[in-house]
Amino acid sequence: MPIPTEPVGSLPRPAKLQEAIAKFDEGKLSREQLDDVQDEACRDSIERMEATGAPIVSDGEQRASSFATYPLTDTLAGTGLADNLAPDGQYFAIFTDGHHRQLPRLTGGPFRYKTYAADYLEKSLPMASKPMKQAVIAPSMLALVYPLDDEVPGYSREQFLNDLVDECEKDIRRCFAAGAKRVSIDFTEGRLACRNDPDNPWTGRGMLDQFVALNNRVLDRFSPEERKNIGIHTCPGGDCDATHSADVDYAELLPSMFKMNAGYFLMQLASEKDKEHVYELCGRYSREDANGVPQVCFIGVVNPQDPRVETAEEVCDALVTASKYIPKERLGSTDDCGFSPFSVDMKPKHGSPDFARDIAFKKIAARVEGTRMASERLGMA
Numbered sequence: 106m107p108i109p110t111e112p113v114g115s116l117p118r119p120a121k122l123q124e125a126i127a128k129f130d131e132g133k134l135s136r137e138q139l140d141d142v143q144d145e146a147c148r149d150s151i152e153r154m155e156a157t158g159a160p161i162v163s164d165g166e167q168r169a170s171s172f173a174t175y176p177l178t179d180t181l182a183g184t185g186l187a188d189n190l191a192p193d194g195q196y197f198a199i200f201t202d203g204h205h206r207q208l209p210r211l212t213g214g215p216f217r218y219k220t221y222a223a224d225y226l227e228k229s230l231p232m233a234s235k236p237m238k239q240a241v242i243a244p245s246m247l248a249l250v251y252p253l254d255d256e257v258p259g260y261s262r263e264q265f266l267n268d269l270v271d272e273c274e275k276d277i278r279r280c281f282a283a284g285a286k287r288v289s290i291d292f293t294e295g296r297l298a299c300r301n302d303p304d305n306p307w308t309g310r311g312m313l314d315q316f317v318a319l320n321n322r323v324l325d326r327f328s329p330e331e332r333k334n335i336g337i338h339t340c341p342g343g344d345c346d347a348t349h350s351a352d353v354d355y356a357e358l359l360p361s362m363f364k365m366n367a368g369y370f371l372m373q374l375a376s377e378k379d380k381e382h383v384y385e386l387c388g389r390y391s392r393e394d395a396n397g398v399p400q401v402c403f404i405g406v407v408n409p410q411d412p413r414v415e416t417a418e419e420v421c422d423a424l425v426t427a428s429k430y431i432p433k434e435r436l437g438s439t440d441d442c443g444f445s446p447f448s449v450d451m452k453p454k455h456g457s458p459d460f461a462r463d464i465a466f467k468k469i470a471a472r473v474e475g476t477r478m479a480s481e482r483l484g485m486a
């Protein structure tokens with residue numbers, strides 16, 4: 106069995122699509138017209154990702170407002186916000202370049218998704234000739250739509266969390282029912298929970314273990330056979346070529362993170378300064394048996410925020426080094442993060458979203474080729 110390789114999910118939206126989203130927000134473009142531009146972007150994303158030789162592809166999340174808000178709003182500007190939400194929720198992240206992203210705020214119950222990830226996947230699957238994966242958002246991120254201290258009138262935190270867990274389970278089950286081969290859960294808030302940013306109150310509340318327990322409430326509803334194909338993605342954030350928690354040592358996150366009973370983990374690693382330190386932590390804390398599934402560590406081998414394209418040789422070397430610490434049967438490769446988790450992202454270090462797409466496909470090709478080389482070198486081809 107060769108070393109498995111899998112993307113996180115998103116790609117920059119073409120400039121044409123970002124312009125269409127802005128016009129849709131202004132009421133100058135119809136829903137159907139936006140759908141057409143999104144379909145075109147998905148088709149292009151799938152074709153070009155398949156052309157890299159990748160064994161499993163995504164549609165680049167071209168229809169999603171963001172990796173976190175797709176269930177709740179059609180656009181980041183708030184067009185099509187779901188019921189019982191107001192736009193002025195908590196910052197879920199403040200990035201190193203000073204910009205922030207904000208969640209909606211729950212104003213009443215019940216909490217329901219307006220859009221499930223499978224609604225997008227069902228439209229994209231007929232465009233693909235290779236197996237597809239789908240990313241979904243973690244309950245621990247959406248838990249932040251409930252006010253941090255106050256109680257929502259007539260809708261207790263407990264009722265909300267019960268509804269949230271039901272919705273997340275449904276989101277994942279519908280992806281598999283639609284035909285997804287793999288489903289990964291975006292968990293960028295895990296590392297941020299260790300940051301204690303005075304400008305962003307929830308990060309100072311020591312919420313990591315609560316997040317892990319909440320996510321396990323969803324994971325534990327799936328059988329070991331199902332959980333082999335359910336992953337968790339961790340990263341220090343990625344938006345407008347900036348991060349939010351790269352200064353947090355993985356040693357603070359990983360002992361808790363691997364308590365989640367997922368079958369695999371997609372981990373930012375290419376942009377880490379001391380990679381061997383993290384490989385060692387993965388080897389130490391990942392579990393051979395997480396309630397019936399081995400935890401496979403997919404290490405990030407390309408950095409979506411850096412326009413320099415990694416070579417296949419660099420990818421191969423990273424995997425061979427990682428195999429000194431992580432059993433090779435539980436090793437995989439991935440991108441450090443989505444290439445554009447938010448729909449509106451000009452990719453400033455790249456100069457334009459269209460150029461950033463070209464770079465993204467070159468990086469994915471390097472990941473695929475370098476992983477093939479590492480499989481050979483490790484006798485797994």
Ligand SMILES: [Zn+2]
Binds near residue numbers: 113339342443
């Ligand atoms: Zn990420």
